[in-house]
Each structure stands twice: as structure tokens, then as C-alpha cells.
Amino acid sequence: MYTVKEVAAMLDMTDHTVRYYTDQGLVPNLRRDGHNNRLFDEASVNWLLCVKHLRHCGMPIDDIKTYIGLCQEGDSTVKERYEIMRRQHAVARAQLEEAKLRLAYIEEKVGNYLGIMNDTEDDIKHRTLIPSEPLY
Amino acid sequence: MYTVKEVAAMLDMTDHTVRYYTDQGLVPNLRRDGHNNRLFDEASVNWLLCVKHLRHCGMPIDDIKTYIGLCQEGDSTVKERYEIMRRQHAVARAQLEEAKLRLAYIEEKVGNYLGIMNDTEDDIKHRTLIPSEPLY
DNA sequence: GTATTGACTTCGAGTTACTCGAAGGTGATA
DNA sequence: TATCACCTTCGAGTAACTCGAAGTCAATAC
Numbered sequence: 001m002y003t004v005k006e007v008a009a010m011l012d013m014t015d016h017t018v019r020y021y022t023d024q025g026l027v028p029n030l031r032r033d034g035h036n037n038r039l040f041d042e043a044s045v046n047w048l049l050c051v052k053h054l055r056h057c058g059m060p061i062d063d064i065k066t067y068i069g070l071c072q073e074g075d076s077t078v079k080e081r082y083e084i085m086r087r088q089h090a091v092a093r094a095q096l097e098e099a100k101l102r103l104a105y106i107e108e109k110v111g112n113y114l115g116i117m118n119d120t121e122d123d124i125k126h127r128t129l130i131p132s133e134p135l136y
Numbered sequence: 137m138y139t140v141k142e143v144a145a146m147l148d149m150t151d152h153t154v155r156y157y158t159d160q161g162l163v164p165n166l167r168r169d170g171h172n173n174r175l176f177d178e179a180s181v182n183w184l185l186c187v188k189h190l191r192h193c194g195m196p197i198d199d200i201k202t203y204i205g206l207c208q209e210g211d212s213t214v215k216e217r218y219e220i221m222r223r224q225h226a227v228a229r230a231q232l233e234e235a236k237l238r239l240a241y242i243e244e245k246v247g248n249y250l251g252i253m254n255d256t257e258d259d260i261k262h263r264t265l266i267p268s269e270p271l272y
Numbered sequence: 273g274t275a276t277t278g279a280c281t282t283c284g285a286g287t288t289a290c291t292c293g294a295a296g297g298t299g300a301t302a
Numbered sequence: 303t304a305t306c307a308c309c310t311t312c313g314a315g316t317a318a319c320t321c322g323a324a325g326t327c328a329a330t331a332c
């Protein structure tokens with residue numbers, strides 16, 4: 001059994017966010033101790049992890065709520081849930097590609113800056129005459 | 137020269153967002169035509185692309201504004217800009233790793249659902265007796 | 273010649289998902 | 303008994319869109 005702070009650390013989110021998610025009903029059957037403190041078992045942590053990943057896919061809270069509701073309805077909703085996950089799978093794949101492009105873009109910028117900073121006075125003269133690359 | 141709608145399509149964002157960014161001063165020296173319509177040249181598109189990537193790194197608009205301001209101050213700010221980009225580089229690398237984990241997570245869920253959906257009646261009996269995997 | 277279409281403009285309100293901090297309870301340590 | 307460090311609820315604040323209204327303008331349709 002974990003406290004809010006512990007799961008927050010485990011899942012790399014703030015405790016505010018963990019409470020927010022639980023308050024939104026995103027963690028089914030969340031336990032409380034005698035002092036009304038939230039208690040997370042393995043299942044609760046798994047739900048939160050699922051929420052985290054879906055959120056990072058850009059899925060709105062309300063849609064996640066719907067998905068979790070379907071999960072609790074049992075086997076009759078398997079196909080519907082599968083379709084949802086399949087869509088998020090496509091999203092996640094696109095995000096991975098974007099992340100690669102983004103990294104490449106920034107890597108190039110860093111490389112540019114390193115190049116500029118290593119320039120000699122002569123290089124600088126030459127560079128200002130022929131600005132072939134975006135230097136910002 | 138491109139219109140708002142064109143760059144929005146090129147950079148895969150809404151025209152609302154493109155206008156929002158320009159209104160925030162994130163595109164230096166943005167041109168207008170005789171009817172006050174925004175006109176984007178290559179440089180403007182490049183600024184927007186930069187903004188897009190930095191935003192996707194989670195950088196707040198205000199910080200991007202600062203960065204762009206530094207870019208316009210010239211060579212004296214190169215080192216500062218390099219440090220900023222180096223931090224975003226670290227962010228982008230972390231994001232790429234996260235994107236991989238996220239994709240793997242969702243891939244597993246999709247696999248689970250496919251497995252469940254292909255189960256025979258006997259499999260279902262067996263599965264409900266031994267729920268070893270999270271099936272939601 | 274007018275009417276509709278579509279793309280553009282500004283502006284201001286609304287939305288989402290946090291994000292923060294106040295005010296207060298509890299239990300352990302100094 | 304005081305000070306932590308944790309927890310609680312609640313309500314306000316914020317960032318970054320997101321949307322739609324109201325209006326301008328140029329081109330095509332009839």
C-alpha cells in the first residue's frame with residue numbers, strides 16, 4: 001500500500017496531480033485508511049499508470065473516464081476498448097516519430113551553436129558574408 | 137509568401153494557433169499585405185517551426201519569447217542561447233525515451249485485447265480462473 | 273449587378289488540465 | 303509541548319489554447 005506522495009514519486013507526477021486524478025474518478029475502488037488518507041494498492045498504481053500514458057497520448061480526462069468505465073463493465077466492452085487502444089496506438093506511434101524529428105531539430109541547433117562558438121575571428125567574417133544556415 | 141492557413145497546414149497546427157503565436161510576438165518581423173493579412177516568408181515559417189518544437193518540449197510561451205528576443209540581439213547572446221537549447225536537448229531526449237515506453241505500454245494492451253478477443257470459450261473459463269495479467 | 277463563398281481580420285469569452293496555496297487534522301520525533 | 307512532515311479539502315489562479323461572433327475584402331455564380 002502506497003501513499004499519495006509515494007505513487008507520485010513512482011509515476012513521476014506531482015501529488016497534486018495524483019489527487020486530481022483520483023478526484024476525477026480515474027482510479028476505481030481507491031482505498032482510504034482510518035484517517036481518510038488515500039491508499040494505493042498495485043491495482044491503483046496500474047490504473048494511474050494507464051491514465052498517465054493515455055494522458056500523454058493527448059487523450060482528454062473525460063475520454064479516459066469513459067475508457068475506465070468500460071473496463072469495469074467487463075468482457076462485453078472488450079471490442080470497444082480495443083478500438084480505443086488501437087487509436088491511441090496510432091497516436092503513440094506518431095508521437096514517437098515526432099519526438100525523433102524534434103530531437104533531430106534541436107540537435108542541429110545545438111550543433112550550430114557549438115560551431116559558432118568555436119569560430120575564429122576569420123570564420124566570423126566569412127560567416128556574416130555567407131549566412132547559408134539559420135543561425136538563431 | 138504563405139497565408140495563415142497555408143503555414144497552419146504546413147506545420148500541422150490550427151490557424152487559430154498560428155495567429156495566437158504571431159500575436160504573442162513569436163514571429164519576428166512578420167509581414168502583412170495591403171489588407172492587413174499576415175504573410176509568412178521562409179524565415180517566418182522557420183520561426184514558427186522553432187516555436188512548435190520548443191513548445192512540444194514543454195517550454196512555456198514566455199520562455200520562448202525570451203529565447204527569440206535573445207536570437208535577435210545577435211552574437212553576444214550565443215552562449216546563453218546555446219545553454220537554453222542544450223537544456224531542451226536533454227528534454228527532447230527524455231521525451232523520446234518516454235514515447236518509446238508509452239508505445240510499448242499501449243502495444244501490450246492492444247496485444248492483450250487481441251488475445252482476449254481470440255479466446256475460445258474454454259480459454260475464457262481458464263482465464264477467469266487465472267487472471268495473471270491486467271486485462272483492462 | 274448582386275449574392276454567395278471563403279479566407280482573412282480582431283476581440284473576448286470559454287475550456288482543459290493542471291497548479292498553487294490556504295486552513296486544518298494527525299502522528300512521530302526533539 | 304512544540305515542531306515536523308505528512309495528509310486532507312477546497313477554491314482561486316494560470317497557461318495555452320479553442321471557439322465563435324462580427325466584420326472586411328476579393329472572386330466566382332447566377
